[in-house]
Every structure is written in structure tokens, then in C-alpha cells.
């Protein structure tokens with residue numbers, strides 16, 4: 532009986548809790564010791580649920596400052612369930628076309644979870660060949676330091692890197708841009724990027740994360756996902772480009788048409804695959 | 806559902822809620838959560854993720870331990886002279902391995918969490934669009950409150 536050593540449950544403040552968790556989990560603190568401003572717990576999850584607006588969600592979800600729910604960490608850990616979130620939003624939004632987009636996004640999580648039950652650790656392996664004209668061996672195994680430290684000089688990428696490490700949350704669009712940059716611009720294996728995300732994301736989920744990385748990489752989709760400056764600038768309201776040293780020097784690696792980018796990033800792929 | 810005299814509830818990281826089906830079915834049963842130290846190390850989980858889970862757990866009536874999950878849950882079960890372990894389902898392969906270890910010494914009952922899509926028939930999971938063709942028919946069905 533003495534073999535069990537329960538951890539503490541009473542804390543005077545969040546600071547007190549953070550100090551205790553840091554002391555009890557030194558290896559995790561060594562990896563990265565930030566505490567996210569996003570609080571854990573079902574109560575906080577229910578507050579986020581109360582703020583969901585299906586119609587506004589559908590209209591603005593692709594924008595970094597759009598009305599996304601930020602429910603993902605709570606859903607990931609079951610603090611709220613997919614079905615109760617759906618029930619709440621559908622009941623409050625009787626018009627089907629207004630809740631449709633949100634329910635469809637929830638369904639992505641259900642889909643990835645079902646695939647996880649079927650594939651198990653297979654989610655770490657390429658589901659299909661890359662459609663980029665490159666072989667897996669052409670991609671580096673490790674994530675470059677400048678990306679992890681947020682020192683690439685691209686203000687957007689460095690900003691996403693910092694947010695990931697400091698808050699453990701990124702907007703879906705930022706995740707897609709970051710993943711595309713890692714895999715296609717830097718030619719790094721998606722697995723390296725996926726591991727980095729799982730280290731930091733509060734919603735880090737092996738299925739949603741790895742299969743989304745595979746979708747960007749093209750090992751689980753019919754073509755690679757890429758973006759350009761125009762796209763990023765639009766959905767971020769120019770927030771990053773405005774002060775970016777690369778944008779102002781005309782050295783932005785994203786400032787091209789999709790045709791140019793396809794030809795540069797995937798020179799060996801058949802044009803229709805780019 | 807088989808009913809047990811002295812079950813314990815094993816809570817894992819996919820179901821950190823006071824509405825955990827095990828806690829609802831056995832409100833008086835002792836419950837335990839074990840931070841899986843090997844998993845935290847293998848996956849290089851940063852502090853903020855541990856903190857987030859910890860804050861979820863502080864809202865639940867559960868004893869918090871760390872170390873080897875199967876060994877700690879078994880020790881907790883022995884301490885409470887338990888006759889069974891109740892937990893909730895998870896698609897994780899590691900969950901299956903831990904359940905297999907626990908079953909060497911005691912029955913383990915796995916409870917379902919409310920399904921998002923209440924449909925048990927065949928689902929084509931080849932691509933999301935194929936899944937959605939079936940799922941869409943059920944995904945908007947709301948349960949009675």
C-alpha cells in the first residue's frame with residue numbers, strides 16, 4: 532500500500548499548481564516549460580461550447596481571427612464529447628444550413644478516430660506514396676532547428692512556431708501552412724513535423740494530427756497541399772506580411788503563383804499532379 | 806452490464822470528465838488516473854500538455870499517480886481489494902496493451918462513450934467524403950436532453 536504515492540490535488544493558485552507540476556514532471560519541463568493560458572477542465576470546455584455560433588463559424592472559420600470554437604483540447608481529452616457538442620449546437624441552431632459546416636468539421640474528428648481504431652500504429656507510416664515526384668528517402672528525417680526555434684526570418688512561420696510552443700494551440704489554417712512549409716518547402720518527412728506538433732499541441736491527437744500531416748504531404752490525398760502569400764495574407768489580414776523582413780526584401784518564399792510554386796517545389800511531378 | 810461488488814475505475818487521458826461513464830455507473834467506486842511516464846518520454850510531451858490534463862483531473866474525484874500504468878492501476882486495485890476494473894473505450898493501441906496486461910489479474914469492463922454517429926453498420930473509411938456519405942444521415946440526430 533505504501534507503494535502508491537498520490538500526487539497533490541489541492542493548490543492555492545494556478546502558479547502553485549504550475550510549480551508543482553514542473554517539479555513532478557521535470558522531463559516534460561525540460562522539453563518545454565511554458566504553461567498555456569488555455570485552462571484545462573470540463574468547466575472551461577463548456578464555456579467555450581456556450582460561445583459557439585454555427586452561422587458565424589461557417590462564415591469566418593478560415594480566418595485566423597474567425598469565430599472558431601477552440602474546443603479541440605477539450606474534445607481531445609474527452610472533457611466534452613463530440614456528441615454533446617453536436618447536440619448543443621444543432622439544438623441551438625435549428626436551421627440545418629447554419630449548423631452544417633460545424634457538424635461537418637466535428638465529423639472529421641470522428642472519421643480520424645475510426646481510422647485510428649482500424650490502423651493503430653499504422654498511422655505513423657505513409658498510407659500511400661508521395662504525389663510530389665519525390666521518394667520518402669528524398670525527405671530529411673529531422674526538423675531543422677530554425678523552424679523549432681522560430682528563427683527562419685519568415686514572420687508567419689516564426690509566429691506560428693512561437694504560438695505553438697507558448698500556447699499549444701494553432702488555428703487550422705496555420706497548421707496547414709506550417710505543415711506545407713515543413714514538408715514541401717524544407718523537404719522534411721511529415722513524421723518529424725507531426726512529432727513536433729504532438730509535443731506541443733494541447734489537442735495533440737495521434738490520429739487527427741498524423742493523418743492531417745499525411746493529407747498535406749500527399750501520402751493520404753491525391754495531391755500535395757501548398758499555399759502562397761496571397762492566400763496567407765488574405766486569411767491573416769496581412770498581420771504577418773506587414774512587418775516581415777522577407778516580404779519587404781522581395782525574398783518571401785511564398786510570393787508566387789501556384790503554377791510557379793508547383794514547378795519549383797515539385798520539378799519531377801507530372802504537371803497535372805502539382 | 807455485469808455488476809461488480811467492489812470495482813475501481815481506471816480513468817485514462819481520452820475521457821477526462823466528471824461525466825465519465827464509469828463514474829456515473831459506479832459513483833462510490835474509487836477512481837485512479839496514472840500519468841504514463843514512459844509515454845510522456847517517448848512522445849516528448851511538453852509541460853503545458855501535462856498541466857492541461859492535470860487541470861481536467863482536478864475537476865474529477867480521482868486519485869492521481871504516475872509511473873507504469875498497468876502496474877500502478879493493479880496496485881491501486883489491490884489496495885482497494887477490487888474485484889474488477891471499469892474503464893472507457895479508446896482507439897489507442899497502447900490502451901489495448903494495458904487492458905491486456907490488467908486482464909491477467911482481473912476482469913476489465915470497457916464502457917462506450919456516447920457515439921457521435923449512432924450507426925453500427927459498414928462504413929467506407931477510404932476517404933472522408935465516402936465516410937461522410939453514410940455519416941451525414943446520422944450526424945444531425947440529436948438525443949433527448
Ligand SMILES: Cc1cc2nc3c(=O)[nH]c(=O)nc-3n(C[C@H](O)[C@H](O)[C@H](O)COP(=O)(O)OP(=O)(O)OC[C@H]3O[C@@H](n4cnc5c(N)ncnc54)[C@H](O)[C@@H]3O)c2cc1C
Pocket residue numbers: 592599600601602603604606607636637638639640643701702703704706707710728732734735736737739740741743744747
Ligand atoms: C497539420 C495538422 C495537424 C492537426 N493536428 C490536430 C491534432 O493533433 N488534434 C486535433 O484535434 N486536430 C488537429 N488538426 C485539425 C484541426 O486543425 C483542429 O482540430 C482545429 O484547428 C482545432 O481548432 P478548433 O477547436 O477551434 O476547431 P473548430 O474549427 O472550431 O472545429 C470544432 C472541432 O472539430 C474538430 N475538427 C475540426 N477540424 C478538424 C480536422 N480537420 N481534423 C480533426 N478534427 C477537426 C476538432 O475537434 C475541433 O475542436 C490538425 C490539422 C492539421 C492541418
